[in-house]
Amino acid sequence: MYCMPEEHYRWLPQDHLLSFEELVQLVDIFTALGVRRIRLTGGEPLLRRDLDRLVSLLAANSLIEDLALTTNGILLAGQAGALRRAGLHRVTVSLDTLRPERFLAITRRDDHARVLDGIAAAHREGFAGTKIDAVIIRGVNDDELCDLIEFGRANDAEVRFIEYMDVPGATQ
Secondary structure (H helix, E strand, O other), X not given: OOOOOOOXXXXXXXXXXXXXXXXXXXXXXXXXXXXXXXXXXOOOHHHOOOHHHHHHHXXXXXXXXXXXXXXXXXXXXXXXXXXXXXXXXXXXXXOOOOOHHHHHHHHOOOOHHHHHHHHHHHHHOOXXXXXXXXXXXXXXXXXXXXXXXXXXXXXXXXXXXXXXXXXXXXXX
């Protein structure tokens, strides 16, 4: 409800997206200038076909010290192994609630179990430094802080709380 556009949103055509080769070229320029940490994010990176190939191309750059991915986690379970083998170091997963009905209300998607499966898959695949980002909204999920911390502890993940900032009209 706070970051996903409504269903009628017009997405960029595929041919307007940077190719993997263009992304690698940009990262090579950035690392030559001193950048050492790369995060794949923006929208949902796991929607990109053959993302493990991009990770492999980026992981070949010896100047990169930290190669991370931020995801909503819905597709993570099916890709965690391939991404780990390709050289991805860390994942950050967005998870605002441990309650399926609340997840549906917040995200407008019935994918809570898939996100939990993704976090479990990241743990199984041996990702170190996994983070869980939780946007906290007063009166919506602020009663789950302790539960989220315990969930993170049980899954060897650092939980980070992000304060919800209402920006009128931002998602409409």
